[in-house]
Amino acid sequence: MHSIWFGEFMGTLVLVLLGTGVNAGVTLRKSYAADSGWLVIATGWALAVLCGVMVAQAFGSPGANINPAVTLASAVTSGDYSQLLVYWSAQFLGAICGASIMTLHYTPHWRLTPDPAAKLGVFCTSPAVSNPLANVASEVIGTMVLVIVAGAIFSHGVSANGPAGGMGPWLVGSLVWGIGLSLGGTTGYAINPARDLGPRLAHTLLPIPGKGGSNWRYAPIPLIGDLCGGALAGLLLHYARL
Numbered sequence: 695m696h697s698i699w700f701g702e703f704m705g706t707l708v709l710v711l712l713g714t715g716v717n718a719g720v721t722l723r724k725s726y727a728a729d730s731g732w733l734v735i736a737t738g739w740a741l742a743v744l745c746g747v748m749v750a751q752a753f754g755s756p757g758a759n760i761n762p763a764v765t766l767a768s769a770v771t772s773g774d775y776s777q778l779l780v781y782w783s784a785q786f787l788g789a790i791c792g793a794s795i796m797t798l799h800y801t802p803h804w805r806l807t808p809d810p811a812a813k814l815g816v817f818c819t820s821p822a823v824s825n826p827l828a829n830v831a832s833e834v835i836g837t838m839v840l841v842i843v844a845g846a847i848f849s850h851g852v853s854a855n856g857p858a859g860g861m862g863p864w865l866v867g868s869l870v871w872g873i874g875l876s877l878g879g880t881t882g883y884a885i886n887p888a889r890d891l892g893p894r895l896a897h898t899l900l901p902i903p904g905k906g907g908s909n910w911r912y913a914p915i916p917l918i919g920d921l922c923g924g925a926l927a928g929l930l931l932h933y934a935r936l
Contacts, residue, residue: 696754698777702784703791705750705760706888710792712742714893717816718796722803736878740871747863758863760785761886763924767841770928782888789892793817797900810906817893819882819916820909829912832880833919834926836873840885841927843869849936884916891917 716738719727727734743760750758759765765781796816797804807813814820821829846852847865874883884890891913898908 698755698757699780699784701750701753701755701758702760702781703788704753705746705748705755705758706785706788706892707792707795708749709742709746709760710789710889710893711795712745713739713889714793714796714816715799716742718800718803721807721812721816722800723806723808724803725800732879733875736871736874739874740867743870744863744867747866751863760788760888761840761924762786762888763837763886763920764841764844765924766921767845767924767928767931770925771845771932773932785888786892789888790896793893793896794900797896797902804905805903808904810904813902813905814897814907814909815882817897818890818909818913819884820912821881821915822879826915829881829915830919830922832877833884833916834923836877836881836883836885837920837923838927838930839873839877840869841924842930845927845931845936851936881916884920885923887917887920890920 716727716735719725719738720730720735722728746760747758750760757768759768759781762782762785765778765785769775769778804813811820821832844866847869848862870885873885877883894908894910894913897905898910
């Protein structure tokens with residue numbers, strides 16, 4: 695079962711299961727973590743990335759992208775686009791499965807939570823202030839920071855002079871924590887098209903009591919913004935030759 699496809703599938707599944715899981719714990723009624731706040735959410739997502747990266751590597755994907763924008767950035771940097779569909783199919787399917795398992799885990803809590811918008815927020819992102827151009831810009835900037843700093847972590851300059859190689863997953867988790875705390879307050883920092891689109895599809899398809907709509911009008915923003923951010927960051931890394 696060890697392969698790049700299965701590694702990306704399992705890593706993204708774990709990422710989304712734990713990430714949407716912290717959203718659910720903070721949001722849903724009768725959860726012990728209810729109303730514990732943004733710091734808990736940002737920390738939970740950072741640890742979800744750490745776990746997802748290590749699982750992806752263990753199951754056969756040494757690069758552990760677990761993010762279509764990171765995969766696109768790598769393709770732009772290298773000029774090799776041949777594996778995009780392999781990675782993307784695994785990542786999006788893993789995200790759908792991770793969100794579905796989270797939904798099952800919190801089964802009794804959906805009926806006890808009356809607000810449909812709060813339930814949707816467990817699955818996917820939305821803007822704090824609705825402004826499409828600013829929202830796209832936020833996602834582009836956040837994703838560029840993710841890709842550029844991750845590229846720096848594994849660059850020759852950093853890895854040759856410190857513990858970045860063995861500490862890579864921990865440093866990437868810390869990076870996501872920092873992005874969430876610093877830049878996440880505008881759009882909920884998807885910075886990963888699979889992280890937003892996969893759970894949004896799960897929300898649409900699953901029989902969640904009182905769930906309301908899935909806000910598909912907003913869905914293109916984290917998809918387009920994150921892929922554009924990944925491509926732009928990939929171009930910078932290509933010419934910088936880190």
